[in-house]
Amino acid sequence: MFGDYSLGDLGSIFVMQGFAGLILFSVYVLMALGLAIIFGQMGVINMAHGEFMILGAYVTWMTSNFFQAYLPSLFSGYFFLAMILAFVASGALGMLVEWVLIRHLYKRPLDTLLATWGLSLMLQQAYRSVFGAREVGVELPQWMLGSLHVTDSIEVPINGVFVMCLTVLITISVAYVMYKSRWGRQVRAVVQNRIMAGAVGINTEKVDRYTYGLGCGIAGVAGSAFTMIGSTGPTSGQLYIVDTFLVVVFGGAASLLGTIASAFSISQTQSTLEFFMSGSMAKVLTLLAVVGILMLRPQGLFALKVRK
């Protein structure tokens, strides 16, 4: 297939294809991080993850409308405020959900699957009633549109670069919070042994609530960022949920590093295959590879060593 093209053309396409892979990688990490905390650390199978993301997207949409109507001069910077608001909104809803629903189910993790699936349906219908069934268009400030011209034939999408930077930032923050802070130690202690953690004086209920809130909040930020590259509608969250679980499960549920490694391998495979064959076939082959590897390593790429 390359016979007809000049070397220069091919070179720049490989560079751009490399960027495409990196962007896909960032998107996967961003959507999986929240779930890696909720599912990976807490064991809650959160089927409503996509809906928390979409809440973030709707918050972004509302912020954008607000700025257009009342503060048009500050419009170019609204996106940063929107992401913070998205984090707060999704995080708050997450903590509420944890208090009402999830905390009663920690001893029955499989039931969280059904409960959160029901929750996702309720949230979808709520979005439909509040925001309407049609998709909404989130208007972006001018500087976030378009691409950077690196050379004549190499162009890098600005929103892709934005997502990459955001992903790096959030990943570092999450890693710091989980592995360096006192609170992160408490979270990991609760995950490993809830009863002992309680016995040494950790308020496990509070830790649970904030952990769940943090996971949902990150989902909200991801949803906010994805308004740049995807759609915002009541059921848009469903577009992400399968890929999200795929990344987290493949990486090994309890490992942050695993999530990143898995996002990297899946995104690179996917994006390379997509270039050489049709999108649907690429997806099929990627899934087959994942299934194959999970059969050999059921615990995922990286797993915490646990005494059995």
Next chain:
Amino acid sequence: MSDETNKGLLSPLRRKLLMGMAAIPAVTMLPRASFAQAPATSAVNTTGLAVTDTEVTVGILHSATGTMAISETGSIEAEKLAIEQINAAGGVLGRKIKFIQEDGASDWPTFAEKAKKLLVNDKVAAIMGCWTSASRKAVLPVVEQYNGMLYYPTFYEGLEQSKNVIYTGQEATQQILAGLNWIAKEKGAKSFFFIGSDYIWPRTSNKIARKHVENVLKGKVVGEEYYPLGNTQFNSVINKIKLTKPDVIFTDVVGGSNVAFYKQLKAAGIDLSKQALLTISVTEDEIDGIGGENIAGAYACMKYFQSLDNANNKAFVPAFKKMWGEKTVIGDVTQAAYLGPWLWKLTVEKAGSFDVDKIAAASPGVEFKGAPEGYVRIHENHHLWSKTRVGRAKLDGQFELIYETADLVEPDPFPKGYQ
């Protein structure tokens, strides 16, 4: 707006009315003068449909919930508007239309089940409904088994024809061929890159488009790509488009993927004012989600745009906005859905009966002069004769009409040489 057509059609009914003495007491009870023409129920309904002396019941069957609600909401709104307007103008055969709305919930077996409920329990005289081909395929055996009448609004892949269905949208050849001809002539386009969602409609449409490009236009298809429904990452295919440098990108991507595709196309620096893109899947409804700034400059091939400049449309758009809100936009399918109740009313009046067999037989040749898209007529094959138009997307989310066929395009659901 359709008074002229009605007068001629109504006269045989008046004769029937005179024969039906039973109708007289009922007629005297009716408050409005226009209803005085109502013929006897026993004469216009011999098969036990839900028709009384004052009312006739039809069904509306769309997804008000689930993933398809995004698209089908417009159709529901259009059908309700048409029914309200018909009632305000005196109803059908002197009877007010009452509707029962069922929710297909974006689930195809549910569509079949609800269609059966509408036909068997509610005995509706007609169903306005379905949107995706999958839902229509699920409902088709039901309307055929229980002899119902379905008015289906969406442009679709063709390869289907039924006594019990009137297709008010365009079938694939009607929609695609004129658009390809236009772009080949206007832009001198020789190479095409196809990209679609991976299911029956895009695949069939692209098959037709490929045959047309290769055999008729003597051009070349340099790429044909399909992505799963709901795919949100298009960077790889966009790179392929950059590498192959096609004259025209031809797309039939649907749903949430659509939004992702155009946003990423724009972000990748592909300027639609220089790169020609022809889509058959983006209407004003979709642009709402995509954002005008991401798609401005793209060409769409449809039969209706909200911006059409004709007297019918100038009455239709404000009426629609008055009923459903100033911000609502009207896409191709919404307009086609609006035709359903009107075509049914005109056919009932032509047949002088609500009986499904008589309506099916009377349908060919029924004309609707009040259609917002202009004039339409039902073909022998139960599809519509209609014009095909190319519009160019503008920043404000509307289309600017660039081209329209001089004559009505004949529907050809089983195109020879394209299968």
